[in-house]
Amino acid sequence: MAQIKVHEKVLGHLSRGLYRSPASAIRELVSNAWDADASYARVDTNFPNFFQVSVEDDGTGFTREDFKSLMEGGVGNSLKRTTQTTTLLGRPCIGRLGIGLLGIAQICGAFTVISKTASGEGFKARVHLYDLLRERMDNDEGITGEPALKEVPIGEYEFDKNYDLSRRDRGTTVVADDIHPTFSRVFKQSIDPEIFPKYKSPPRDWSNAVKLISKVHSLQEIGDYWRLIWELAASVPVPYLSPKALPEGAIRADQELLQSFGFRVLVDGIALAKPVLLARNKNGYTTTLIPKRTERVYGKNLTYHGYIVVQEGAQLLPDELRGILIRIRNVAVGYYDPTMLDYRFNEGPRSRWLTGEIFVEEGLEDALNIDRDSFNRFHPEYRTVQQHVHGVLRDDVFPRVYKKIGARTQRKSDRRAVKQQGLLQAVLSDAAGSPVKLKRGEAVRGEPPGATVTEAGSHLDVELVKADARGTKKKNQDLAAAVLSIFEIAMREKGRERQRAVFSDALRKLLAEW
């Protein structure tokens, strides 16, 4: 049988357009820090200039030889899943070292890597990426090797022999300079209040920042700088703002786990937490936990758990929080999916109330697209997760939501009816010049629903047909009955002029507050 081969040029092309956003590229470097058992990853954007971006960590670092191996052919190899499943500190390995360094190429033409291990070994290297890469590769410029084994050069690197490693501590710093002017421009514009009138400087306390974000419809309103921070907060393996960030303890166990890893991510000095805080919705929440489950798919384990929360009666803000987010070993793949993994039923505005996360502990990696930021939607493992989530939505989440909507609607209707009753009673009493009691009775066979007024000693009884005896559910029948009752009261006056006056006066009062 003949083999199917893919030309490695594809990888070179991808290196300059791997991710949808700078946050995804920076996230990969944060993932490297996590895998290196760092206690922090610090991102600095050179705010407010954005002329360089750096990611620094205090992890285990790597040696010159590691770097050399990575640069000279190791990047392609690093696309395969690492065999190491946990780090030395017991963190689930994310395992994308090379692709992380490559991903930064999306926003810069050169970067510097400085790394130092605990034993004091290390290096500083400068990496230049070739300009006009697509044209070079399309012309086979610089490509060497046999047709079956073509290597794709995408740049050059050089060690700084004079760098004094003693001036730094253990860890790794990647500084992306030769930042593309478009990147700098977009971010500078995003903090310009003349272009983004809603822009406010992000508070250094992230919980205050999340409160601000929860008042905008979309991150687009507040600009790309806010979006960058939010996207990083959503995607990196940091804890939530608190164990109560979601209702009914939906993330309590995950929060404990994330906190136990002791990993912080800072962006321009702001310590991040997951940007979701759902509390104090007046209609409450419908929370559905997806307990941990393991399924076998083509001989491999697929283990995951999660939650879905619906904010009853109120659209989630910002829009970017809507949908389902999948995390593989604590790192988000892409962003919240508002299609809810291609859910095929139209739930109308209810779908804008929904957010959820699926935490995949084992499996689903093979379903990742080459950008590692989206899924192959036809992969069996993805389909397995999707099918289960859709079942939860269809059989559990939305039925409960609709039931609650029904209950709320009924309560609202009841409250309105009580209020209308009170108003009618007051208007009729005022028109009649004596107290009025409203009664509800059955309809008279053969006659349209009307109103009957009878004297009952010190007050008048006004009887209207009960709503469920009218033979119609139209809401305007309540108003019609009220108008008829006013008519009956007015007709008790002497003289047409007086009747007309009482009727129109009472009708105006009723309609003013109905």
Place this chain on the structure above:
Amino acid sequence: MGSFKFEDCPLKHYIRTNAWLPACRRRKGLINPPGAKKSKARKLRYFTFCAAGAIDVLMLDVAGVLRPDGAGRFTSVCFFDKEREDVIETQKRIPGAVGIVGNFTRVVLLDELAHPVGADALAPPSDEPDRRLTRSGQRDAEMQRTFIRQFPFDVINLDLEEFFFKRNDPFPGAVLNSLRKILSWQQRSLPGSIGCLEGFSLMFTTQIGPKELNQEYANLLKNCISSNVARAPDLRAKLKAKTGYDTPETSLEENFESFFRLAVPKAILSVLVEQDWLVDPERGIKLFEIERAREGGTYKMLHAVMDVKRQQPPREQRGPGVVPLELCAAYQKVASDLFSNDVISVSEAIVSGAVSAPDLDKIRARGKKYMNLPETGGNRAAAQTAD
């Protein structure tokens, strides 16, 4: 972190606390006088070459002279650094400060006309290819524009740990030409159209030297003194008292350092006047000196501190060739004081006798607070060796 090895030097810290801090306090008092409406109060706008530890900025923060805004950002601070990693380190400690990576004189002396301040240097050019050269040109232009937009500053701290004049630098030197430019940019309006500055504080540092200057620079220094000595004979005696010689030429040749201490502040004074500023004659130019050891000997750093005022009326409101009355008297007094007053040579004896000031530990602790990192695990090592 950080490439400035004298950040912890007690002599340098004396300069900070006894020269720079009082000048900044005074300037803050001038821009926000007691009794002025709070609604009109504004932050001190500060430019510096602080090293990675940002000690001078943090010192001003600890002293309450320069505080971050409500969001915890030092938005009124701008700094330059040649090293990318040092810009990162500095911005950790003074978040929100405008940090510009690059060579100061190179950025300042870029051709402004190629990318005027109003133009968008970062917009994709229509005809140039997306190559490194194109992109770096765009970034340089934007860096200059960004820097210009930060002007004017209430305090400019040109703490150049290098020579003012360099042998191989085309005359009259990048530093002098940069000084000219930034002094012209100082005439820009304050943001919010609240007018222009009436004055600012200037701190200037230079290494004394190099001794073997070429003829053009030697003449420049001599000319700085010659006109004064020619106009006021009593200054000749003062020149002799300072340098041991009563002519500029001989002073330069025989006692370079002493001559330098006179001539360079004079040169700065002249550049200020040229750019429509003048040194406040009441305070004059205060000079301090630090001597440091190096392989094979020592070298000296000269620190100058002065309050600067705009000439009145400003040039754009004067006729051609008209010299403000105040200027001549002020200039002569400041120049004469340079001849008369001593340079304070900062030694360990002076430092130990000085009034207590924000100490370095407290200042560093403030920086660590802004870094927002807990001292846990692997980061303990980083915290201990920081600064």
